[in-house]
Amino acid sequence: MLWRIEIKHKAGVFDSLGEGIQKNIVDLGIVSVSKVQVHHIYNIAGDLTEKQVRMICKELLVDKITQTYTASADQTSSPKYSKKNLHCVEIAYNPGVMDPVEHSTIKGIRDLRDCSKLISSNSLLGIETVQSVHTAKKYLLYGNIAKRELNTVVEKILSNKVLQHVVADVVGEGARPALAVNKKSIPIIVSLIDASDRKLMQISRKGQLFLNLNEMKAIQRHFQKRKQNPTDCELETIAQTWSEHCYHKTFRGNIEYQCSENGKTKTKMVRNLLKSTIVKATNEINKSWCVSVFYDNAGVIKFDKDSNVCFKVETHNHPSALEPFGGANTGIGGVIRDILGTGLGAKPVCSTDVFCFAPPDTSFKDLPPGTLHPKRVMKGVVSGVRDYGNKMGIPTINGSIIFDEKFVGNPLVYCGSVGIMPKDKVKKKVCRGDLVVVVGGRTGRDGIHGATFSSGELTDESETVSSGAVQIGDPIQEKKVLDALIQARDKNLYTAITDCGAGGLSSAAGEMGEELGVRVDLEKIPLKYKGLSYMEVWISEAQERMVMSVPAKKINAFLKIFSDENVEATVIGEFTGNKHLELFYDGQAVCNLEMDFIHGGPPKISRKAHWRTSVVKNPKIDAPINLTKKLSEALGHYNVCSKEWVVRQYDHEVQGGSVIKPFVGVHGDGPSDASVITPKLGSKKGIAVSNGINVRYGMIDPFWMAASCIDEAVRQIVAVGGDFERIAILDNFCWGNPDKPDRLGSLVRAAEGCYKTAIGYQVPFISGKDSLYNEYTEGKKSIAIPGTLLISAIGIVDDVTKTVTMDFKKDGNLVYCIGETFDELGGSIYWDTCGFLGSSVPKLNMPQGRKTFTALKNAVQKGFIRSMHDCSEGGIGVALAEMAFSGGFGVTARLDNVPFKKGIDRNDTVLFSESNSRFIVEIEPQDQKNFERILKGVPFGLVGRVEETSEFVVYGLKQEVCVCADINDLKTAWQEPLKF
Template sequence: MNLWWVEVRPRRPQWDAHGAAVLAQMRSLGLHCVERVASARLFVIEGSLAAADVERAAVELLADPVAEEYVYGGADAPRGRADHIAVEVHLKPGVMDPVARSVKLGLADMGLRVDAVRTARRYDIVGLGSLEQLEFAAWRVLANDCIENAYLTGFGRHDDTPLAAPTPPQANQQVRCVSLSDLHENALQRLSREGHLFLSPDEMQTIRSHFRSLGREPTDLELETLAQTWSEHCVHKTLKSRIVYRGDPMPDASNPQHRSSAPVEIEYANLLADTIARATHTLNLDWCLSVFKDNAGVIAFDDEYGIAFKVETHNHPSAIEPYGGAATGVGGCVRDVIGCGLGAKPIANTDVFCLAPSDWPMERLPRNVLHPVAILRGVVAGVRDYGNRMGIPTINGALAFDGRYLGNPLVYVGCLGLIPRGLIRKQAHPGDRILLVGGCTGRDGLHGATFSSAELTETHADEFAHAVQIGDPITEKKMLDCILQARDHADGCLYSAITDCGAGGLSSAVGEMGSEIGARVQLETVPLKYAGLRYDEIWISEAQERMVLAVPPANVEKLLAVFAAEDVEATVIGEFTDDNTLTVAYRGEVVGELKMEFLHHGLPQQTRVAEWFPPDEPQRVPPQPIQPGDVKRVLIKRLTALNTTSKEWVIRQYDHEVQGGSVVTPLVGRGDGPSDAAVLRPRLDSDRGIAVGCGLCPELADVDPYWMAVAAVDEALRNVVCVGGDPSRTAILDNFCWPKCEDPRTLGALVRACQGAHDAAVAYGLPFISGKDSLNNEFAMSAEEAARCGLPQKLAIPPTLLISAVSIIEDVRRCITAAAKPDASESQFYYIGHCGSHWDEVSLADRLKVHRVIHRLIADGVLTAAHDVGSDGIAVALAEMAIGGHCGISVVEPEKDAQCRLFESQAGGYIVQVPHHKSSDLVHACLDEMLFELVGMIAPEWGFHVTLSDGSVESIPPDELEAAWKKGMFK
């Protein structure tokens, strides 16, 4: 056995893009002393190769003939230069290495058979001043402790870099039982926490009684299965609990100004069923084809197809390992769509990040918390690499900044799919074989479901390293290609059911699919990444890129052939039964046997108390007019604010056009202004389209979560309406991210948000079709650490509700964007809506009239541009339209309504551009129903001129306006 290494590095420093990116990152984290970083790729090859073979591999396969040079050597040959300051980063044993797999394939294509390949990276760094700085660079920038080892050279340190293949630990396979029956309450709780089960005392006792009644102890695998299936992540027990709410009454959305302050008590038998789901059932719309029961919701697109939509969160993994966390979040959400019905084809992704401000001072960063810039870079790269590589356009998203997201950033990822309407139902039958397809199973991602159901702490990065994993989008793409071929097979769909292997791994996927019938699995048949996994690790591993199919016996051979033809794993691991039991065996021995009834219905429903009282309400002061001469300063300040500034740095890294159906993408107009929503044509042979948008108003959480939810629904609707979406054909999704709900006030906030979401959905006619919640979004730290950073010991996020919207568009040729159109001569800009910054001043019925009017005006071709007005006010919205269109606008402050001033925040509303000759159509449509105010005219030259109601005029030079908005989140 020979062992060789090949080191490949850029031939010229200016070709070292990776090194330059790393250098920029080091400097952005405060290592200003670094002058240069030279990066290199390292390949370790094991096999019977001669030196000439290695040379050939380097020349023909590993090194670019122009841009790179290489050196190679045997195991003992020294690498790099002893006098250099350097870091070598290697993957930890068991972490997936897709590049190594491709190298092996490439070598085989060249006729070189090798035993194993591993890859690593090397960085030679110039300018560091101390070992401490070297360690900082290694662990904060170059390597992630969860998945990588870093070997340092310099300042007296010279780590020995092992090249030989590391051996993953071999497990003892003896079946373990857990003695519950004689454990007291405290010991039960300790077991729950230390075993990473995160079950409540009630739940632990229910399990203990169940096994007492069976007269035996549970196996470790049974306990794990219950913990996964009963986790907050999988079963949403808080949202489904019985809740007694006490406190401020719910507003009356039809008459919000009618207010009563007498406290009330409201009981919800099941919060989710009584609010979110109830809205959908009340609306009872025939175009909702599948709601809540599947991995994604489905609405009708046309006579042949439906649109599936799912949005997920991946907060805790992304806090610890942003790149892997966000990437696997995308991967999981995409699999939810592939696993919807009998398989939807993913057509678009969305992403929303909530982070602490990007200028957060380093010295106020708690231990084991990544800086928001590092998180942003990581999650953007993760979403980018997964979506781009799978060939799914990332078309819509948002970013919100608030210091309370510091320890617990939020990462929402969404996916839309196209599904034939005849394939929306699925059902596994007894006798169907259980097939596991896609990637192999490893020790990665243990306890993801339970981990994400607990709060984060300073020690989580160490304790839950095993919950983090790296995605492999190409494996998922290969799997998708095969699944669609099996779905559209000439003999009909080859499988009867499909689901994602996500949180909880096989335990959740098989348990769920067989919940009505029963299933039996032989764990030794599961293909592994490496030997040595214990049976329960195989069962709960959340190794990525795997799905489970139920396949009638007659179709198994055909299905295996489809997957084999494209080198994708597919293995029979068991079968569905009719004994209503989940039976798990390993090498002939039963290691778990659970009644489906107990697994899926044994979880005791919780009863919880919620309360909410309004914060001391500040006196509502009438808006102050802006001072003459202050326009430029205020405008520039708002345009540069983190929540408003251009997200171009993020957006450009995503492919918006792959699949060829994009119509409106996130940057619009010649000047790359912001778009309110995206539009795409899911079928290339049709001009029918969908609009995708979102609403997110965490800043209102502190005022009243009820109105926060209403505002988020309204914003999501406004955004899709702005591009041409139809309010009467719009569906929405809810994603709640909340702090710990043990506190009745936090739970009260959740109740109010659910009620507000329900009321808005019903009033607007927007059905919820899918949703997900992530609770326990808090970061706990020690008192000293909290004091050092000037933070509370428990840093809870603001309650955050993301509403995502998808709307059907009859004809995309009618779509418009937010960019002002310079060619529409003498066109005018109107504000349409209601005035005022408070959501409780106008009824939802009156607000709906506005949305409908805008939709009709766009569908009739009256408008040339439309843009959502939010809390930044009318002037900022107009500035964004001018920047997008790269054209001048003369802004006029309306005189007649003092509320409607240019710089006041507005509770909803639109700015529209209308050609002069069509403005009478607009006036006619709005008259007597809503406010419409002329707020601007197109100007002959690129520029921004503001006339205040006192007659004073201020012109902002266009380049200053543009530069302010394009400054971005960081530079």
Template sequence: MTLWEIDIYPAEGQPDRLGNTVTGDAADLDLAKDLAVSAARGFLVQGDIDETQANQLARELFADGVVERTVVARAGDARLSEPPNGKPQLLHVMLKPGVMDPVAQSALNAIADFGLKVDAVRTFRKFWLPETSAETVATLSSRILANDSIEQVVVGPLQLDRLQLGAPYQFELVHVAILNLDDEGLTRLSREGQLYLTLVEMQTIQKYFRDLGRDPTDAELESIAQTWSEHCSHKTLAGRIAYRDENGEQRFENMLKETIFAATQQIRRDLGDDDWCVSVFEDNAGIVRFDDEYNVVFKVETHNHPSALEPYGGANTGIGGVIRDPMGTGLGAKPICNTDVFCFAPPDISTSDLPPGVLHPRRVMKGVVSGVRDYGNRMGIPTVNGAIYFDERYLGNPLVYCGNVGLIPRNKSRKEVKAGDWIVSVGGRTGRDGIHGATFSSAELTSESESLSGGAVQIGNAITEKMVLDVIMQARDRGLYSAITDCGAGGFSSAVGEMGEKTGAEVWLDKAPLKYDGLSYTEIWISEAQERMVLSVPPANWDEFESLCRSEGVEASIIGKFVETGRLQLKYNDNVVADLPMALLHDGRPPIVRDAIYAAPATKPLNLPAPGSLDLNDTLKKILGSLNVASKEWVIRQYDHEVQGGSAIKPLVGVENDGPGDAAVVRPVLNSYRGIAVSCGMNPRYGDFDTYHMAASAIDEAMRNCVAVGADPSRISILDNFCWGYTDRPETLGSLVRAALACRDLAIAFGTPFISGKDSLNNEFSYEGETGKQTISIPPSLLISAMGQVEDVRKCVTMDLKEAGNTLYIVGLTNNELGGSHFAFVEQLEGGEVPKVNTDIAKQTFAAIHQAIQTGCLRSCHDLSEGGLAVAVAEMAFAGGMGASISLAKVPRNAGDVADLSLLFSESNSRFVCEVPAGKQAEFEQLMSGVPHAALGEVNESKRVSITGQTGDSLIDGSIAELKEAWQSPLRW
């Protein structure tokens, strides 16, 4: 048995990609200028191989001989620590034992294909730095080179003689003494055991076991904690809430059910026979009708806390996890596109201003984008929609929303577990990864979280999930199983607990395939190891199912049986390690009772600067260059947005393929022109004024984005994702309930059903500051994701201006609504009115725009959002490479004076700018007769955007080149 180290350096004259990245990152974070770094990637290979064989592997497997050179030696050999280019300081970064290492796993199999015998492989990165202080090395290590939650840094040569492979597990049944604990003891057990249950919940558990006259086993206690966690049961929002606002008090028995679910139910009732919802708020994703053959499913989740600690792994497993939702919906949907929305602190913050335990937002952003990119691209799912919002309050607690749309045959949209079916685990093996992820995500982050919750942070392996998808689709079509769900938060405990809720389940934990030895039965039960699905397979189909899986190298194992007992019984080698009634898990949790108060913040008028006091060209460029508005091309291009071949409208549009499209459209069925449009709406800045109008605006924005490209407004379904601060505070919960009320009202008014949703509470970050404990709470962050349907994608329009001579119209009302606007933000103005939604006008406007698109009246169409009319027209112009000249004189408005500045920059909802060719003007005006609209001006060849005010003064006159540069440069990384 020999341990070989293979170092792979760029060959002479080839770029040092890894080293250059470190140099760039060190400069970006102001840690070091022009830091000279040499880097290698490396492999440790342990097995019965000699030097010739090790060299063969280096040459034929690990390195690319055209552009790379290798150093191969036994681990510890002096040749491995000879500095290249005279840089003496050597560092190694390697994954901590037990962290998923997909490359090492693939390498093991690839070596076996050479007919060689090795028993372990590990990967690492090797860095050579100039002579530097230990302090600098430590700073570089923690800020750039490694992430302590998953990686370890070894300074100097690697002194290893063998790779650890885990020790065997000795069974021992563990009971947790709970019967005699007082309240303080219960609270401590909840916290120290990372159960994160409330005292009332702990008391309920205690009472249950006192009645039985025994203590619970650890597996029983964990099962209850996982099932009752906020993450799995959404107990706060589905709980009893007494809510008070300016209209008095309302009491909810189940807040979500009585607001958002209720709205959907009413919409479905009103639609009667035309109801196109199929399954809402029951399965892993919402399901609606698509065409005669297929339904579509949609789900968006968040992965905030893991992404705060390890951005790459957190986002990676975030997208990997949400893809498993459609895969685990009905009998399994095929994922057809992804959407990803992120919230970060501004990336230009100084490293020295970071609170302890916080990663630099630039590093967070790069890591999150890479994590989503690598998983989505490898799965072969186009990432077609997204947004990024920046706000200082996301510093310690960034938000990562990942969503997926799936396509499923209509007759495969229902599942039913049958007693007598095998419980089958398919896909990845179970390891120690992600233990306590469900309970951790329900807790508040602190500067200590990194050390406390390392186990909750994971890396995904997209190819394992792709392999699972490939076999699941075939098994589904052959009818080999009766139900399927994903292993997400809570692992087997949640998946089996949910599937067996109506029947009962007996689980044999020793049968679960493990990544390495040493896992206890409880660890197996609650591990959140990725890429696993749980299926209910009738015994008669097992052989065929198993052989299908084996033919593609996918591991499938029977780990238990669904039984008609109504109980959850866990065994480990015939020892019963847990035995609980399903009813206790699913109905035994005492209701959470919360107070919620909403008091509107005092309003104050926004004092507009005197006319002429601002250089409005400059203002416009500042808004275009503000991070929320600025081009996200750097991110979008790293996502494969065209795989699967159905891309009809891309996220980037226009004459140079780089303008900001409103929504992307895909054709999921290649021989059909029916399409799916995906868009989103969010504006945390409005939440500082009124979360009702924030939510209403987000819904309006998501809808109008979809409508602007050609989606049918009567066939849009939406999702809610609430990310909020600490909802035990009545004011924080109050602001959330108020947003939920808006969701209910707007959904009903638009006839637009919510079909699924998710919440993530307690998004706060605490640390010890100079003046004691400091807490940063995120702003109320409601993401609305919309899935629209397009009858024929060949009628879609994009937002780029097309042809000189066409007339530009505005549709919708513009009001004095600069509160929370980007104009106020860049000019540092406070107060004002936040945009509201007039649902009657909005609904008619959406329908009219849709008609205009269907009848071919529009050459381009763009919704008005951040930055208002001025930004929309500028974006349309530079995306199209055309000029535009418009006047504000006729812009439709409510009665009363509206200043030029408001007409330019107000973010009033439900508005569009439309480009109409001369021959279509009469038809367009006819279609718009019921809604506010006006001709503003025309498209021209000038390559300038010119806007004149109500009295004819020139307000803005800028070249599209300079406007585009202002928009592109901030995030051109």
């Protein structure tokens, strides 16, 4: 029987959810909705008596203090109705999408069983009879709302077609439509060995293998040698392993690179871009504290005498474009699993998230068809991160949000995670005879390309194709896996572990069995629902699963730990030693491949790339005499302004290690540089985490973008007092289509910038990631994202009690500008506020930068520095303003004392140039001599003084006042733009 329970607030109880939705509706420009109420619907299928249902409601589902409910087995009432001034819409999840609440609700109902006082004895057994729980939300919209407006609200705020649908009629909704069952013979053989080229490409396209002709031919040759045709599963496994996502064909391939600079054109062959730039730098730098680099799921560096830390940043761009909440949610879930699967498993200690969106004030009419509004994308992404991170209890300590119109079709979502592990748990080695165990979530059709849901609602082609690719994560499942696996790790109960990410089991088991060979019995894998074909089981990207290799004699102890934590763990096969990948389904062989062939990789691809210097020139604009307004505009620029609305939704203090928070200062609302935590309770040793990203520099020259990003990430750690010598970095390239030579050319150019800067600073890369093909095609027009490099940095801090923050501390203190300012307004915020890009992009003097970083570290160690902030976007002007309003003090500063390149004669250049390796530092007057002694060899200038009043005054090069403002006004300018 199907029971429908509808829960609503009692009269007089504030409906915050409804209120929030109403506000969002007003944001859309629809003013006719005066009030929104939300009712929670539970559709419970099972053999239940009315008495039992009442008990379930009273004891579990309904908060007696604030809610009331109705329960009925009557299925005639329709949830969708409209009468004058009241419209009801009910939204439910699509078939195949995990209902996030189902699992716990069934558990909660089962718990009611033992309570003999509450239920009569004859219903004791009834509570075990719930078959399914499906939730929905019913929205009551009050007001005289036009049909068109209602549709807009449903589409833009209340639901996302990829996951949800409007319930047309309640009948049958609880027992959701059954999913398609694949009833094909086993195994399916693909006629490949005699296929023509045309046929080969047809096979690739039809199977959505994304393999090119060369690759298909290599596969054909292999099977011709074997004198048999492949099964569909064999072909699919090869396609997964050889995919751009798993194999990074672009970075490993050959590139004929043409570089046109200063009128000269040079051509060279790049063989394996990754090895010849990023990895090469790390090898040459050769730091002893790099423990495991470019090998495991995450890069591992030494932390203290007992432990290592690991760091990984992933992207989840495409799913986030389609379903921002689910995409970001599973994105962070995925990168956390990378940490769980590094070495023999690390414990995640913090997260960092960086997003790129189109501006939130983009007008609806400027949106390309099929894209979501950037504000909605942003809110969804933030909620997705908030949900997963907060629920797993991993503090989100750092991040950044960048806005540019070109991200309209392809928002970028970078999710990073740091973990800690005992130093003897870095190495994993699968042994012959070890059992293959899958733990965590069950397997469903999640993330199977071209998923074949039988769903009436999904008619549009693109949505059908993508529907399987987007899911909602289950952070509690992953937390349980974490709790169990750390115990199993510490008891040495397994020999290797990896996460199920892209490619699902096919990648995870395939990777772990690469050296020995592996046999998997696919029918043993626990499923969410019946009807999956063996191949779907094999390539499903269902979330929250890990694969581990467990010695047979330890399997019982292993399974007990997982069962004690209520985590499903299932033996699904064995590592054999015959160097084959063998898959069986109900005893029938469905795949038998040589590991050497799969992991030998596809034939190298060859591509052309070219890079040409930007033709954009510097603008010629008059220097305004009064720069106050320009400073306000820079502070209010979307890339600069406060992201507090976002950050306050993230738990950034859970785990008890917080030292420097994302927001600092006297009111806790000033933007800190790097964040610092102590990953071990009771220890003063910490880590600092920061990010460097700037797409506007890349529009001028990706080489210098890379250099600036590295400088920014590094100097943020220096700014909190971190040790420049103990910083490791991660690269993360998000680019357009690499088949197009100009996109690939700029990628090569950026990678070269990475190499040169890493060497110059002796800062090693320890891990990285690339996400290519970020283009949105609309008819014949294609919008590519600007090539976006994210550099994430992690630094080891020996004593966190010596760290410093960026807020001015005391009036009367001296303010210094450290590092030289050049005429480098190209790509700056200042020019952007004037409508220009320019060409004079900030460059880097690395020997000078190193000297500066070292001097400042020494000054921090000596305790001279009261506050420090790096100059980045918005230059000295923005840095000074942020320090002033964060500390609640005014400042007087003189631009003529700023150390700047000879020849600069404009106030705006000095105030807003974004030259690298610069800092503003506050010290106490009595430390002046000692501080300046430490700075020997570093350009510096005593530029001003912290003032007791709230006046922010800057004198120009001719000692004239060029900025005069109240810090509270500057703060408002900085806080307003993203105060949703």
